[in-house]
Amino acid sequence: MICIRKHAIIDQHYLLFIQDSNICIGKNYANPKYVLPINLQSKLEWSFDKELCQFDGFTIEWKHQKKLFNMSDIDCRRLKSLIDGKILYKEINSQYFPIQIVGEGTFGKVIKVVSLIDRKEYACKVMKLNQKFSKNDIIYELMTMQSLNHENIVKIKEVYSSKSHFFIIMDYCRGGTLREYMAFRTLNQDQIVIIMKQILNALIYMNSKGYIHRDIKPDNILLREENDVSSIQVCDFGFAARVEDIFIKHPNCGTPGFMAPEVIKYDQTNPYNEQCDVFSCGSLLYSILTGYNLEVQSEESEIYNIEAQVYEERQFTSCNNQFKNILLKMLETCPNQRITAKDAQIYFENFDLYLLEEQNSLDVTQKIKHIPIKKNGFNQL
Template sequence: MEEFDSGDYHDKFSSFYTYIRTIGKGSFGKVVKAIDKYTGITCAVKIIKKSSYSDEVLSALRFESEILSSLDHPNIVKFLHVRESDNRIFIGMEYIRGGNLSDLIQNKTISESKAAKIMTGIFRAVEYLHNRGIVHRDLKPANILISNPKDLTTVKVADFGLCTQLGIFSRTDEKCGTVIYMAPELAAGKNYNKEVDIWSCGIIMFKLLCKGKHPLYRQKDTKDSYFAKLQNPKWVFPKNFSPLAQNLFLKLMKIPPIERYTAGQVLAHPWILQKNIAIPLTYLEKMRQLDSDMKLRGFVYSLLFASLIYPSN
């Protein structure tokens, strides 16, 4: 048999792989666990049916494999090979045993120290990608794989099916990705840059600290109502969200993309480093504090003045 048959692939084989089981669905294709017949290595294989996509999309998928083959970072899933038959494209990647972040966060309390370790791994990968002019465009918990539950800084970013490389031939105005992780400029179809990944990371961070709850999206939301929220988001933090965590989150979620933290800045933030330090007040916060101090001072002066005029016997 030349390639995987359609369906669930049970008891089906190809000239390339021995099928074990289906482990998920990535952008553009089903992902299976299989044994590479040439090397004997267990791998994750994304299977793309050519007839389901245009030539332009298939070119983009081949581009994904080119990008993956050029990457070498401990927090990015390792690319193994790309193979083709008459009807399908197979992208082979290292198999990660620990599942993904989506499984980890559902209705589970994750401490800030654990969340910081996970975000450290994610931002190390993002910094590496951005330094090479690569924008992932679909960062979300399902695309973050857990390689070692005992060392959460070793999480790996996966599924580069929607990534793009910044340059004169790349489009950065096409709307793509998962709606509830999209930055406002991406959702609006405006020109965008690597800052869209930073926004997505902010959503992931919030969900880590809030048992999988999204900071904006609610079940009753339509696509349009959610996009409307993106234009003027109202952030509400639960009590377990520390001031340092809030400070970092707000740096990631600035509406003007240019004001968002870079991945490098994030990695130097005290929350990521788990350093318990006081956060410098912003100008507005300083003015509010000064106003509060002035009111208190005025109240004290009025009491002193009253005591002088009406001394007690």
């Protein structure tokens, strides 16, 4: 790739190439003059002509100065394809047009946008820097997402930043969230099995990479297409962490109603692992089966609702009675005795076979216990 630095007297032509995770610009390959690391600390601003729908160059910061380079549209697009999602871009408005807000949560809002480059719709997660979530927290989330490449996990397309916000561009899932999908319909057995298999597949993959999600719930499950549960994606990695980073990355985090007991009671002498995500999956399954909203909206709540009196026999129909045993295994309060994500996935893969062996299964309501919690601390079981 060739780029040009314009000067008053003589323009300078440079080679641009990628080497050792750096953007290198220079007269030759041996001694590049400019070296920009390809990471989420580096920033690059594209020069894009909206009328012609063409790139004509880019700007980088070099030794506290802005350096503008002209480059052909073809080479700009080639470079962009190599660094998308790996480096911070500036000026999101130069390439995306906002359509509408499609979601809001703890970490900000999600806006449907249209790309001025390919005219396709995307989702843009807007995250504001504040005292609760620092730049390092957001960078950690982005690096986590960069490390994960799975069909059931949402993927970063691009990342833009300003002085006060981060903008994460992702594929737009037309089916919305699982919560929205469940609001107007009752899922049948086959649909439930399909959903659980995909979520567990995503978690097994995350576990294999050393990560846990810590916020599995219907709001964080997306349907790629409308009215279709055959292709879903796990999203929102704001609470995700490597197992070894739990202590320093919001250890008591998650959504009340979906948090595992060991997460609620966490202290340095009571660590937890990926089994907490299995409990959250069990909570999600219970929410699907009963239509019950498990989220504790009030900070004054003293009962952890997932194991409170909502577990009543009348909540179960003849259809979802078939899920009682796996539900019991996933909601086991002791993480060492709780079913693993791999075994749960095998269970759902062979769901009909297991049902034949469980005709005389125990009643879930006889096994569920209460977990009382206080606003400013947690009681022991």
